[in-house]
Amino acid sequence: MSDSHSPTAPGRPPARPLPGIFRIGVLGRGTVGSAFAELVLEHADRIERITGLRPEISGVLSRSSGNFEEILAGSDLIVELIGGIEPARSHVLDAMRAGRHVVTANKQLLSQFGDELFAVAGESGVQLRFEGAVAGVVPVVRVLQESLAGARIERVHGIVNGTTNFILSEMARLGITFEQALVEAQRLGYAEADPTDDVDGRDAAAKMAILARLAFGAPVSLDQVRYEGIRQITPDDMEYARELGLGLKLIGTAERIGEALSVRVHPAFLYPGHPLASVGGPFNAVTVESEAITEITMSGPGAGGPQTATAVLGDVVSAMIPPASPPEAMVEMPIVSDVISSFYLHLEVADEPGVLALIAQVLAAHGVSVRSFMQKGFSEQARLVMVTHAVLESRFFAATQEIAALEPVRRPPRAIRVIDEEF
Amino acid sequence: MSDSHSPTAPGRPPARPLPGIFRIGVLGRGTVGSAFAELVLEHADRIERITGLRPEISGVLSRSSGNFEEILAGSDLIVELIGGIEPARSHVLDAMRAGRHVVTANKQLLSQFGDELFAVAGESGVQLRFEGAVAGVVPVVRVLQESLAGARIERVHGIVNGTTNFILSEMARLGITFEQALVEAQRLGYAEADPTDDVDGRDAAAKMAILARLAFGAPVSLDQVRYEGIRQITPDDMEYARELGLGLKLIGTAERIGEALSVRVHPAFLYPGHPLASVGGPFNAVTVESEAITEITMSGPGAGGPQTATAVLGDVVSAMIPPASPPEAMVEMPIVSDVISSFYLHLEVADEPGVLALIAQVLAAHGVSVRSFMQKGFSEQARLVMVTHAVLESRFFAATQEIAALEPVRRPPRAIRVIDEEF
Numbered sequence: 032m033s034d035s036h037s038p039t040a041p042g043r044p045p046a047r048p049l050p051g052i053f054r055i056g057v058l059g060r061g062t063v064g065s066a067f068a069e070l071v072l073e074h075a076d077r078i079e080r081i082t083g084l085r086p087e088i089s090g091v092l093s094r095s096s097g098n099f100e101e102i103l104a105g106s107d108l109i110v111e112l113i114g115g116i117e118p119a120r121s122h123v124l125d126a127m128r129a130g131r132h133v134v135t136a137n138k139q140l141l142s143q144f145g146d147e148l149f150a151v152a153g154e155s156g157v158q159l160r161f162e163g164a165v166a167g168v169v170p171v172v173r174v175l176q177e178s179l180a181g182a183r184i185e186r187v188h189g190i191v192n193g194t195t196n197f198i199l200s201e202m203a204r205l206g207i208t209f210e211q212a213l214v215e216a217q218r219l220g221y222a223e224a225d226p227t228d229d230v231d232g233r234d235a236a237a238k239m240a241i242l243a244r245l246a247f248g249a250p251v252s253l254d255q256v257r258y259e260g261i262r263q264i265t266p267d268d269m270e271y272a273r274e275l276g277l278g279l280k281l282i283g284t285a286e287r288i289g290e291a292l293s294v295r296v297h298p299a300f301l302y303p304g305h306p307l308a309s310v311g312g313p314f315n316a317v318t319v320e321s322e323a324i325t326e327i328t329m330s331g332p333g334a335g336g337p338q339t340a341t342a343v344l345g346d347v348v349s350a351m352i353p354p355a356s357p358p359e360a361m362v363e364m365p366i367v368s369d370v371i372s373s374f375y376l377h378l379e380v381a382d383e384p385g386v387l388a389l390i391a392q393v394l395a396a397h398g399v400s401v402r403s404f405m406q407k408g409f410s411e412q413a414r415l416v417m418v419t420h421a422v423l424e425s426r427f428f429a430a431t432q433e434i435a436a437l438e439p440v441r442r443p444p445r446a447i448r449v450i451d452e453e454f
Numbered sequence: 455m456s457d458s459h460s461p462t463a464p465g466r467p468p469a470r471p472l473p474g475i476f477r478i479g480v481l482g483r484g485t486v487g488s489a490f491a492e493l494v495l496e497h498a499d500r501i502e503r504i505t506g507l508r509p510e511i512s513g514v515l516s517r518s519s520g521n522f523e524e525i526l527a528g529s530d531l532i533v534e535l536i537g538g539i540e541p542a543r544s545h546v547l548d549a550m551r552a553g554r555h556v557v558t559a560n561k562q563l564l565s566q567f568g569d570e571l572f573a574v575a576g577e578s579g580v581q582l583r584f585e586g587a588v589a590g591v592v593p594v595v596r597v598l599q600e601s602l603a604g605a606r607i608e609r610v611h612g613i614v615n616g617t618t619n620f621i622l623s624e625m626a627r628l629g630i631t632f633e634q635a636l637v638e639a640q641r642l643g644y645a646e647a648d649p650t651d652d653v654d655g656r657d658a659a660a661k662m663a664i665l666a667r668l669a670f671g672a673p674v675s676l677d678q679v680r681y682e683g684i685r686q687i688t689p690d691d692m693e694y695a696r697e698l699g700l701g702l703k704l705i706g707t708a709e710r711i712g713e714a715l716s717v718r719v720h721p722a723f724l725y726p727g728h729p730l731a732s733v734g735g736p737f738n739a740v741t742v743e744s745e746a747i748t749e750i751t752m753s754g755p756g757a758g759g760p761q762t763a764t765a766v767l768g769d770v771v772s773a774m775i776p777p778a779s780p781p782e783a784m785v786e787m788p789i790v791s792d793v794i795s796s797f798y799l800h801l802e803v804a805d806e807p808g809v810l811a812l813i814a815q816v817l818a819a820h821g822v823s824v825r826s827f828m829q830k831g832f833s834e835q836a837r838l839v840m841v842t843h844a845v846l847e848s849r850f851f852a853a854t855q856e857i858a859a860l861e862p863v864r865r866p867p868r869a870i871r872v873i874d875e876e877f
């Protein structure tokens with residue numbers, strides 16, 4: 032078969048050799064791939080009732096066996112589960128150019144090469160579906176693309192990384208350190224041997240880039256997402272915050288700010304009323320806000336093999352009901368870097384007269400006003416713990432930089448964002 | 455136009471007089487209808503980018519103006535917002551037989567005439583969409599139909615009536631009676647002047663019939679759903695239950711029991727860990743359980759005008775991207791009436807020796823075992839409050855009937871179901 036590389040051959044897959052059969056070529060043979068193959072067998076009857084076609088795995092490509100060109104030629108749709116950039120990117124592009132729909136759960140690929148992938152899907156008139164790439168089977172992609180097509184979305188908040196949510200839940204529950212909770216997460220299979228991408232926020236950033244693209248119809252890629260992880264979180268911050276009624280999550284945010292966007296990932300404290308506050312353990316959840324709908328929240332288990340495989344199969348079934356929804360034309364939107372936030376601020380200070388007044392003065396000079404405040408310990412152990420009202424981040428950080436240089440402040444200030452209903 | 459009544463003229467709407475325009479005929483001119491018309495105007499550009507067609511309201515039928523036949527002839531799709539059975543049913547059937555897609559938010563119609571409506575949609579090759587009929591903009595219909603097409607669903611739990619959820623939330627928050635909370639709900643517009651359908655559970659039952667049909671692909675209608683309302687709930691039950699760590703909701707359940715189904719609505723206590731426990735005020739939420747996905751939860755505002763209109767517009771946009779997903783063939787499943795549940799049991803008893811032993815004996819004789827237990831008050835005010843382990847409802851009610859007849863029991867026992875992780 033040679034048409035698979037021809038950009039001038041969009042349109043439909045070749046005529047099916049077996050009428051009534053829908054042939055699925057699978058790239059990658061891992062946990063998700065095996066779970067997917069099992070689900071296809073288990074649900075073939077039901078899917079035939081829904082779509083009129085019987086799904087069949089027509090070929091599987093692994094590192095050691097199978098030939099991509101042959102699998103492509105013998106498939107009506109390609110499921111990409113290789114992960115990473117290459118060869119996944121080339122295979123996905125080749126498949127779409129050959130007129131095949133593609134279903135993938137590859138967040139790296141989508142968050143870094145989204146523009147190219149969506150452009151080729153549009154030119155080739157095929158569907159590119161990726162529910163499994165964000166929040167496992169929690170149907171956030173479908174909801175943003177379809178249910179909310181008639182809503183102007185203002186903001187998306189998400190807990191989109193199960194590893195960090197598990198670690199923070201364990202730290203809060205047991206009062207243990209980040210390192211202790213990480214070991215526990217690894218023991219239970221919630222964290223990988225190299226947890227860097229998860230705990231540094233990069234995995235969540237990739238998912239937020241994908242969600243921002245869907246929510247705002249704007250081209251957003253991973254390199255435009257500012258992210259921080261959770262390594263620096265200490266048990267005493269979590270303890271003090273609990274006294275203030277706050278719980279900590281790693282939160283991804285994508286929001287409109289005027290005619291621009293902000294997309295970011297950072298640890299944030301939530302007040303108990305927030306719909307994401309009760310999402311514990313390895314769960315994922317996403318909240319979508321819009322004036323017309325106020326707010327909807329979706330939650331469920333994060334990406335495990337069976338969950339991702341179920342999301343992939345849901346996409347396959349949707350793609351079996353042709354034709355494609357053409358991707359929406361993209362509108363460029365500038366990215367904002369300085370946004371408004373409330374902050375939790377933890378200071379270790381010398382317990383001497385006038386310290387509080389000094390600090391309050393610096394905060395006021397930068398327009399930072401204090402919402403709640405606690406003093407803990409005394410003499411060598413004195414700590415000031417406070418939550419501010421919402422303020423531009425640049426102002427807050429200018430204030431803390433100045434505070435860090437004050438003589439009675441004995442350690443670098445620790446600041447964590449707080450999400451509440453104020454703004 | 456005469457083809458609108460012809461059952462032998464399925465297929466496509468007439469050729470569009472204006473290429474690039476998608477004509478929407480609206481039946482009904484109420485809050486939702488006005489909000490819908492505004493949303494169409496506001497989002498016409500965006501929808502044109504998504505679908506390639508520009509949506510336009512081509513006609514509106516109200517009690518006093520407009521002609522159904524003319525509106526049908528001049529529309530590519532009919533939005534039915536009249537509510538109730540007739541004339542909504544005839545218009546929807548006529549529209550589908552004339553080859554028009556139909557979007558409706560009419561839960562009465564779908565829960566009572568679902569078999570007929572889905573059969574005609576299938577024969578006519580048109581889409582019948584109804585996201586707005588259940589849980590407003592919370593995308594439970596789409597998720598059950600599409601995202602979870604590859605999952606075998608075991609159970610759906612829902613808070614699908616915002617009025618009763620608001621009333622129960624207020625009773626819990628303020629310790630007030632049902633009647634007081636109802637007045638407050640009416641004042642705030644969360645309850646209608648005649649709240650019967652809501653507070654007696656019939657509205658929730660209609661929605662659960664619709665969800666059961668989607669989740670299990672079985673024909674379920676309102677008359678097969680057992681329902682109870684919340685009029686009988688007292689503040690002291692809620693107070694005692696809170697001491698046991700329980701919160702009360704009006705819960706709809708649709709679940710597989712072997713090869714049969716149970717669909718029911720009743721007040722139920724939830725332990726704090728349950729994903730529906732934190733859903734307060736007029737919000738709706740639905741949890742879907744399946745082995746492969748474990749559990750996903752969706753929540754958001756219940757049906758208000760703007761929310762329902764947004765759901766309706768999401769359906770319209772999906773229908774503009776042809777063609778229809780043919781409705782899944784239905785599989786008949788028997789309905790189970792006797793199911794397993796835990797119970798909260800409240801007894802007013804004479805405070806005399808041997809009473810507890812007597813009651814415990816009756817419970818044990820019927821196979822009811824007690825999980826937690828409190829004695830409150832003494833002498834004339836003595837109350838026994840307990841939560842049982844899960845047991846067949848028929849056994850529990852046999853036990854309470856016998857207990858009611860015991861001499862030291864001074865009032866009819868009060869029982870409320872408890873939902874937990876036990877079963």
